Amino acid sequence: MSITIALTGNPNSGKTTMFNDLTGSNQYVGNWPGVTVEKKMGYFKDEKEIQIQDLPGIYSLSPYTSEEVVSRNFLLDECPDVILNIVDASNIERNLYLTTQLLELGIPVVIALNMIDVIRKRGDTINIQELERVFGCPVFETSALLKEGSREAVAKAVELAKMQKEQKHLPSIFExxxxxxxxxxxxxxxxxxxxxxxxxxxxxxxxxxxxxxxxxxxxxxxxxxxxxxxxxxxxxxxxxxxxxxxxxxxxxxxxxxxxxxxxxxxxxxxxx
Ligand code: BGO
CATH class of the missing domain: 1.10.287.1770 (Helix Hairpins)
Structure with a gap:
Protein backbone atom coordinates (compact mmCIF):
# COMPACT_ATOMS: atom_id res chain seq x y z
CA MET A 1 0.00 0.00 0.00
CA SER A 2 1.54 3.31 -1.00
CA ILE A 3 1.15 6.14 1.47
CA THR A 4 1.62 9.88 0.98
CA ILE A 5 2.80 11.96 3.90
CA ALA A 6 2.46 15.74 3.54
CA LEU A 7 5.27 17.54 5.34
CA THR A 8 3.98 20.92 6.47
CA GLY A 9 5.23 23.66 8.74
CA ASN A 10 6.32 27.26 9.14
CA PRO A 11 9.40 28.51 7.28
CA ASN A 12 12.55 27.72 9.32
CA SER A 13 10.84 25.02 11.37
CA GLY A 14 13.41 22.47 10.11
CA LYS A 15 11.31 20.97 7.32
CA THR A 16 14.12 20.79 4.75
CA THR A 17 16.52 19.27 7.28
CA MET A 18 13.98 16.59 8.17
CA PHE A 19 12.97 15.99 4.54
CA ASN A 20 16.61 15.46 3.56
CA ASP A 21 17.20 13.11 6.48
CA LEU A 22 14.08 11.04 5.70
CA THR A 23 14.51 10.82 1.92
CA GLY A 24 18.29 11.10 1.34
CA SER A 25 18.98 11.06 -2.36
CA ASN A 26 15.50 9.78 -3.29
CA GLN A 27 14.27 13.29 -4.09
CA TYR A 28 12.56 14.83 -7.10
CA VAL A 29 12.55 18.61 -7.42
CA GLY A 30 10.40 20.69 -9.77
CA ASN A 31 7.94 23.57 -9.63
CA TRP A 32 4.27 23.62 -8.67
CA PRO A 33 2.16 24.30 -11.77
CA GLY A 34 1.72 27.99 -12.60
CA VAL A 35 3.92 29.38 -9.82
CA THR A 36 7.64 29.67 -9.14
CA VAL A 37 7.38 27.74 -5.90
CA GLU A 38 9.69 24.74 -5.57
CA LYS A 39 8.02 21.32 -5.46
CA LYS A 40 9.93 18.59 -3.65
CA MET A 41 8.84 15.00 -3.38
CA GLY A 42 10.82 12.06 -2.09
CA TYR A 43 10.60 8.45 -0.95
CA PHE A 44 11.26 7.45 2.66
CA LYS A 45 14.74 5.89 2.81
CA ASP A 46 13.62 3.03 5.09
CA GLU A 47 10.44 2.13 3.12
CA LYS A 48 10.21 3.15 -0.54
CA GLU A 49 6.41 2.71 -0.62
CA ILE A 50 6.10 5.83 1.51
CA GLN A 51 6.02 9.08 -0.44
CA ILE A 52 6.89 12.29 1.32
CA GLN A 53 5.54 15.48 -0.23
CA ASP A 54 7.36 18.51 1.10
CA LEU A 55 4.96 21.47 1.07
CA PRO A 56 6.16 25.09 1.01
CA GLY A 57 6.79 26.69 4.42
CA ILE A 58 3.70 28.68 5.48
CA TYR A 59 2.23 30.43 8.53
CA SER A 60 -1.42 29.94 7.66
CA LEU A 61 -3.81 28.31 5.16
CA SER A 62 -4.99 31.72 3.94
CA PRO A 63 -5.09 32.50 0.21
CA TYR A 64 -2.63 35.43 0.34
CA THR A 65 0.67 33.93 -0.88
CA SER A 66 1.53 31.41 -3.61
CA GLU A 67 3.00 29.14 -0.93
CA GLU A 68 -0.26 29.15 1.04
CA VAL A 69 -2.36 28.50 -2.07
CA VAL A 70 -0.11 25.63 -3.23
CA SER A 71 -0.15 24.04 0.22
CA ARG A 72 -3.85 24.30 0.82
CA ASN A 73 -4.81 23.14 -2.68
CA PHE A 74 -2.58 20.10 -2.24
CA LEU A 75 -4.07 19.30 1.17
CA LEU A 76 -7.64 19.80 -0.06
CA ASP A 77 -7.52 18.26 -3.51
CA GLU A 78 -4.71 15.67 -3.53
CA CYS A 79 -5.89 13.96 -0.35
CA PRO A 80 -2.59 12.98 1.31
CA ASP A 81 -3.04 10.12 3.78
CA VAL A 82 -1.53 11.95 6.71
CA ILE A 83 0.08 15.28 7.64
CA LEU A 84 3.42 15.42 9.43
CA ASN A 85 3.38 18.90 10.93
CA ILE A 86 6.83 20.20 11.81
CA VAL A 87 6.49 22.59 14.76
CA ASP A 88 9.46 24.65 15.90
CA ALA A 89 9.32 24.03 19.65
CA SER A 90 11.46 27.12 20.29
CA ASN A 91 8.77 29.24 18.60
CA ILE A 92 5.82 27.10 19.58
CA GLU A 93 3.13 29.76 19.87
CA ARG A 94 3.42 31.02 16.30
CA ASN A 95 3.87 27.51 14.88
CA LEU A 96 0.77 26.06 16.56
CA TYR A 97 -1.34 28.69 14.79
CA LEU A 98 -0.91 26.69 11.57
CA THR A 99 -1.49 23.42 13.46
CA THR A 100 -4.97 24.55 14.57
CA GLN A 101 -5.87 25.00 10.89
CA LEU A 102 -4.35 21.72 9.72
CA LEU A 103 -6.40 19.79 12.28
CA GLU A 104 -9.61 21.12 10.70
CA LEU A 105 -8.85 19.53 7.31
CA GLY A 106 -10.07 16.07 8.35
CA ILE A 107 -6.67 14.49 7.59
CA PRO A 108 -4.83 12.70 10.44
CA VAL A 109 -2.06 14.90 11.85
CA VAL A 110 1.15 13.93 13.66
CA ILE A 111 3.12 16.76 15.26
CA ALA A 112 6.92 16.62 15.12
CA LEU A 113 7.92 18.99 17.91
CA ASN A 114 11.21 19.94 16.32
CA MET A 115 14.25 21.82 17.70
CA ILE A 116 13.68 19.98 20.96
CA ASP A 117 17.46 20.14 21.48
CA VAL A 118 17.12 23.93 21.75
CA ILE A 119 14.39 23.58 24.41
CA ARG A 120 16.51 21.10 26.39
CA LYS A 121 19.53 23.36 26.18
CA ARG A 122 17.45 26.20 27.62
CA GLY A 123 16.36 23.90 30.44
CA ASP A 124 12.69 24.36 29.49
CA THR A 125 10.15 21.52 29.34
CA ILE A 126 6.98 20.96 27.35
CA ASN A 127 4.17 18.74 28.65
CA ILE A 128 3.83 16.41 25.66
CA GLN A 129 0.99 14.26 27.06
CA GLU A 130 -1.12 17.34 27.71
CA LEU A 131 -0.28 18.80 24.29
CA GLU A 132 -1.47 15.53 22.72
CA ARG A 133 -4.66 15.59 24.78
CA VAL A 134 -5.53 19.21 23.99
CA PHE A 135 -4.77 18.98 20.26
CA GLY A 136 -6.11 15.42 19.89
CA CYS A 137 -3.14 14.13 17.89
CA PRO A 138 0.18 12.33 18.55
CA VAL A 139 3.19 14.52 19.32
CA PHE A 140 6.85 13.43 18.96
CA GLU A 141 9.86 15.33 20.19
CA THR A 142 12.32 15.62 17.32
CA SER A 143 15.62 17.18 16.46
CA ALA A 144 16.04 17.10 12.69
CA LEU A 145 19.54 18.48 13.18
CA LEU A 146 20.58 15.63 15.48
CA LYS A 147 18.45 13.10 13.52
CA GLU A 148 16.42 12.26 16.60
CA GLY A 149 12.75 11.29 16.77
CA SER A 150 11.82 11.76 13.09
CA ARG A 151 11.55 8.03 12.34
CA GLU A 152 9.25 7.45 15.30
CA ALA A 153 7.04 10.32 14.06
CA VAL A 154 6.96 8.82 10.53
CA ALA A 155 6.12 5.37 11.93
CA LYS A 156 3.14 6.84 13.80
CA ALA A 157 2.06 8.79 10.70
CA VAL A 158 2.15 5.58 8.63
CA GLU A 159 0.19 3.73 11.32
CA LEU A 160 -2.54 6.42 11.30
CA ALA A 161 -2.62 6.45 7.49
CA LYS A 162 -3.07 2.66 7.38
CA MET A 163 -5.87 2.79 9.94
CA GLN A 164 -7.46 5.63 7.96
CA LYS A 165 -8.36 7.10 11.32
CA GLU A 166 -9.87 10.52 11.51
CA GLN A 167 -8.74 13.22 13.89
CA LYS A 168 -9.77 12.10 17.41
CA HIS A 169 -11.30 15.41 18.37
CA LEU A 170 -10.76 19.04 17.52
CA PRO A 171 -9.51 21.47 20.15
CA SER A 172 -12.24 23.82 21.41
CA ILE A 173 -10.94 27.09 20.02
CA PHE A 174 -13.89 29.29 19.21
CA GLU A 175 -16.45 30.73 21.59
C1 BGO B 1 20.68 26.79 9.46
N1 BGO B 1 17.55 21.65 15.99
C2 BGO B 1 18.35 22.72 15.75
N2 BGO B 1 19.09 23.19 16.75
N3 BGO B 1 18.41 23.31 14.55
C3 BGO B 1 17.64 22.80 13.56
C4 BGO B 1 16.81 21.68 13.75
C5 BGO B 1 16.76 21.08 15.04
O1 BGO B 1 16.03 20.14 15.32
N4 BGO B 1 16.18 21.44 12.57
C6 BGO B 1 16.62 22.34 11.69
N5 BGO B 1 17.50 23.17 12.28
P1 BGO B 1 15.48 24.29 7.61
P2 BGO B 1 12.82 25.01 6.75
C7 BGO B 1 21.74 27.58 10.15
O2 BGO B 1 20.62 26.64 8.27
O3 BGO B 1 15.46 22.81 7.54
C8 BGO B 1 18.18 24.33 11.70
O4 BGO B 1 12.78 26.44 6.33
C9 BGO B 1 22.70 28.22 9.41
N6 BGO B 1 22.68 28.10 8.03
O5 BGO B 1 20.04 23.54 10.41
O6 BGO B 1 16.17 25.01 6.51
C10 BGO B 1 18.75 24.06 10.34
O7 BGO B 1 13.05 24.08 5.62
C11 BGO B 1 23.66 28.97 10.09
O8 BGO B 1 19.79 26.22 10.26
O9 BGO B 1 14.03 24.89 7.80
C12 BGO B 1 18.72 25.47 9.75
O10 BGO B 1 11.61 24.65 7.56
C13 BGO B 1 23.62 29.07 11.48
O11 BGO B 1 17.20 25.34 11.53
C14 BGO B 1 17.46 26.09 10.35
C15 BGO B 1 22.63 28.43 12.17
O12 BGO B 1 16.09 24.68 9.01
C16 BGO B 1 16.25 26.01 9.43
C17 BGO B 1 21.68 27.70 11.50
C18 BGO B 1 23.65 28.74 7.23
Missing part, protein backbone atom coordinates in the same frame (compact mmCIF):
# COMPACT_ATOMS: atom_id res chain seq x y z
CA UNK A 176 -20.17 30.02 21.41
CA UNK A 177 -21.30 32.80 19.06
CA UNK A 178 -18.63 31.87 16.51
CA UNK A 179 -19.38 28.14 16.77
CA UNK A 180 -23.05 28.94 16.26
CA UNK A 181 -22.36 30.78 12.99
CA UNK A 182 -19.94 28.11 11.77
CA UNK A 183 -22.54 25.40 12.48
CA UNK A 184 -25.10 27.27 10.32
CA UNK A 185 -22.57 27.59 7.49
CA UNK A 186 -21.76 23.88 7.81
CA UNK A 187 -25.44 23.08 7.27
CA UNK A 188 -25.52 25.20 4.11
CA UNK A 189 -22.49 23.52 2.52
CA UNK A 190 -22.64 19.98 3.89
CA UNK A 191 -23.69 18.46 0.55
CA UNK A 192 -21.09 20.41 -1.43
CA UNK A 193 -17.85 19.20 0.17
CA UNK A 194 -16.48 15.92 1.58
CA UNK A 195 -17.92 15.26 5.05
CA UNK A 196 -14.52 15.34 6.78
CA UNK A 197 -13.70 18.76 5.32
CA UNK A 198 -17.00 20.55 6.06
CA UNK A 199 -15.63 22.34 9.10
CA UNK A 200 -12.52 23.64 7.31
CA UNK A 201 -14.62 25.01 4.43
CA UNK A 202 -17.19 26.52 6.82
CA UNK A 203 -14.49 28.41 8.74
CA UNK A 204 -13.00 29.71 5.49
CA UNK A 205 -16.42 30.91 4.34
CA UNK A 206 -16.91 32.57 7.73
CA UNK A 207 -13.66 34.44 6.99
CA UNK A 208 -15.14 35.45 3.57
CA UNK A 209 -12.38 33.60 1.68
CA UNK A 210 -13.19 34.59 -1.92
CA UNK A 211 -11.29 31.62 -3.46
CA UNK A 212 -13.39 29.19 -1.48
CA UNK A 213 -16.65 31.01 -2.30
CA UNK A 214 -15.73 30.64 -5.97
CA UNK A 215 -14.52 27.06 -5.69
CA UNK A 216 -17.82 25.91 -4.15
CA UNK A 217 -19.82 27.81 -6.81
CA UNK A 218 -22.25 29.11 -4.18
CA UNK A 219 -25.41 30.73 -5.52
CA UNK A 220 -26.66 34.17 -4.46
CA UNK A 221 -29.13 32.74 -1.95
CA UNK A 222 -26.49 30.57 -0.25
CA UNK A 223 -24.06 33.47 -0.13
CA UNK A 224 -26.74 35.73 1.38
CA UNK A 225 -27.53 33.19 4.11
CA UNK A 226 -23.87 32.77 4.95
CA UNK A 227 -23.39 36.53 5.02
CA UNK A 228 -26.31 36.90 7.44
CA UNK A 229 -24.70 34.46 9.91
CA UNK A 230 -21.32 36.19 9.62
CA UNK A 231 -22.82 39.66 10.08
CA UNK A 232 -24.74 38.55 13.21
CA UNK A 233 -21.55 37.26 14.77
CA UNK A 234 -19.56 40.36 13.80
CA UNK A 235 -22.22 42.52 15.42
CA UNK A 236 -22.14 40.43 18.61
CA UNK A 237 -18.36 40.56 18.89
CA UNK A 238 -17.83 44.00 17.37
CA UNK A 239 -15.04 42.83 15.07
CA UNK A 240 -14.62 41.57 11.49
CA UNK A 241 -14.92 37.84 10.96
CA UNK A 242 -11.34 37.20 9.83
CA UNK A 243 -9.94 39.00 12.89
CA UNK A 244 -12.34 37.10 15.15
CA UNK A 245 -10.94 33.77 13.91
CA UNK A 246 -7.29 34.90 14.09
CA UNK A 247 -7.68 36.38 17.59
CA UNK A 248 -9.52 33.39 19.01
CA UNK A 249 -6.93 30.96 17.61
CA UNK A 250 -4.10 32.95 19.23
CA UNK A 251 -6.01 33.36 22.50
CA UNK A 252 -6.54 29.60 22.67
CA UNK A 253 -2.87 28.83 21.90
CA UNK A 254 -1.56 31.41 24.39
CA UNK A 255 -3.72 29.91 27.14
CA UNK A 256 -2.40 26.40 26.39
CA UNK A 257 1.23 27.48 26.17
CA UNK A 258 1.03 29.19 29.57
CA UNK A 259 0.15 25.77 31.04
CA UNK A 260 2.20 23.44 28.86
CA UNK A 261 5.57 25.13 28.55
CA UNK A 262 7.60 25.35 31.74
CA UNK A 263 10.37 27.91 31.39
CA UNK A 264 13.44 27.36 33.51
CA UNK A 265 14.29 31.01 33.84
CA UNK A 266 10.83 32.30 34.61
CA UNK A 267 10.76 34.36 37.75
CA UNK A 268 14.54 34.67 37.92
CA UNK A 269 15.70 38.18 38.57
CA UNK A 270 18.35 39.44 36.19
CA UNK A 271 21.00 41.43 37.97
CA UNK A 272 22.63 43.86 35.63
Missing amino acids: GTVEHSIAHIEEIIEKLVPADKVRWYAIKLFERDADIQEKLKLDAEQLAHIEEHIANCEKDLDDDSESIIINQRYLFITKQIERLVIKKNIGEVTLS
